[in-house]
Amino acid sequence: MVTVFGLGFVGLTTALGFAHLGYTVYGVDVDEKRKGTLRSGQIPFFEPYMEDVLNEHLDKNFFVTDDIEEAIKNSEYVFYCVGTPYGEMGSADLTYLFSAIDTTVDAIKDEKFRVLVTKSTIPPSTTAEKIYPYVKSKGKIADNIGVANNPEFLREGHCWEDFIEADRIVLGCNDGRSKEMLLDLYRDMNIPIKCVSHSTGEFIKYLSNTLLATLISYSNEMSQVADSIGGIEIAEAFKILHMDKRWNNCDMTSYVYPGCGYGGYCLPKDTSALYSQAKAKGFEPQILKNVISTNDNISKAIVKKITSGLNRDQAIGILGLSFKPESDDVRDTPAAKIIKAMIEAGYKNIYTYDPIAIKEFKEKYPSIIVNYCDSAKEVYDNSEVIAVVTAWEEFKKIKEFGDKKIIDCRYML
């Protein structure tokens, strides 16, 4: 049996994934609204297939529970999928993780061996230098506890397929018993499993996310180089770059393409956390430093492009609020940075539309005051200049509405 702490994108996918494999799974969360939504058979965010899978397993072998003692008593595996947001100086904030570990340890009342597995993204050395000593410090009970990490590589919008058909499963373990238990847990999945040290497991996740962030910042810097020289067809140049056989079929080309900078929950905070971690350990990574500053500056360059030649009363249209299409996630979304910067510069007449992320955007950024519209056409009709900020497919027809000035920040038209 499995207990999963945190029922967000990663935790819910993990919980339902194990339920799908036939295990009994207890889901724990501190967010009452989220638990209520799940108990009523709904998903608290936009994610294809997940509602069907939830309803297949809810109250059969997946239970959203408040009885943590009962869940822990029955479980051999405890997974942590809680948030690890920005902390001090850009580091990872581990408060939620340690709070969930505390809750677990307090709930253990017997001698059964359990493995505590961190699936949340945590900086390299966290399991070895913080979690393991912390759990050990809890006294004799620690002899019955193994600690491991199992980083998650899923993409929002593809959570279910990325769990069920993962490219690889990484297990960061330092004891044989936890390793054998985790290999056993995943045995029916037929996915390559790599067992590595605690810190290697953590590092692999950052290796992946910081490379993606680097590709994005590289592409954005190159688009600015091209802009500064002039006469360069930027979208065409990148599409021709993608024709190189060495890129074909690897499905990474969307990261090697200019846009509004990386956003969403993971790339910004993880790039920042690894930079901060390396710096704290005595090495300042120069590439990561510039990846971050390029990303911070791209929204300013975009605002300059959008507002060029406009007076402060003229209306600006912003199409797209989520950090990527097919998602309602607005965490660290470039749209928020761009709109905030425009408002700060005195442009207050802003119209915006997103197919599914308006509700999330309003909730997450209550201080951003803009006119929310029901369609891209309404934005177009009300604005002097329209900027495409998220690459939603439906924005491809924006040029059909007329001949107003359009700033294609995603190079998609």
Ligand SMILES: NC(=O)c1ccc[n+]([C@@H]2O[C@H](COP(=O)([O-])OP(=O)(O)OC[C@H]3O[C@@H](n4cnc5c(N)ncnc54)[C@H](O)[C@@H]3O)[C@@H](O)[C@H]2O)c1
């Ligand atoms: N979102 C992704 O695409 C993705 C992909 C791979 C890895 N990750 C990593 O996985 C982790 C979770 O990400 P997410 O997007 O699922 O986050 P999320 O914000 O969607 O979900 C986190 C959940 O944890 C809950 N929580 C917080 N403290 C808790 C506690 N003490 N006990 C129980 N529940 C608690 C929150 O209420 C929330 O529902 C992060 O470390 C993230 O970096 C995310």
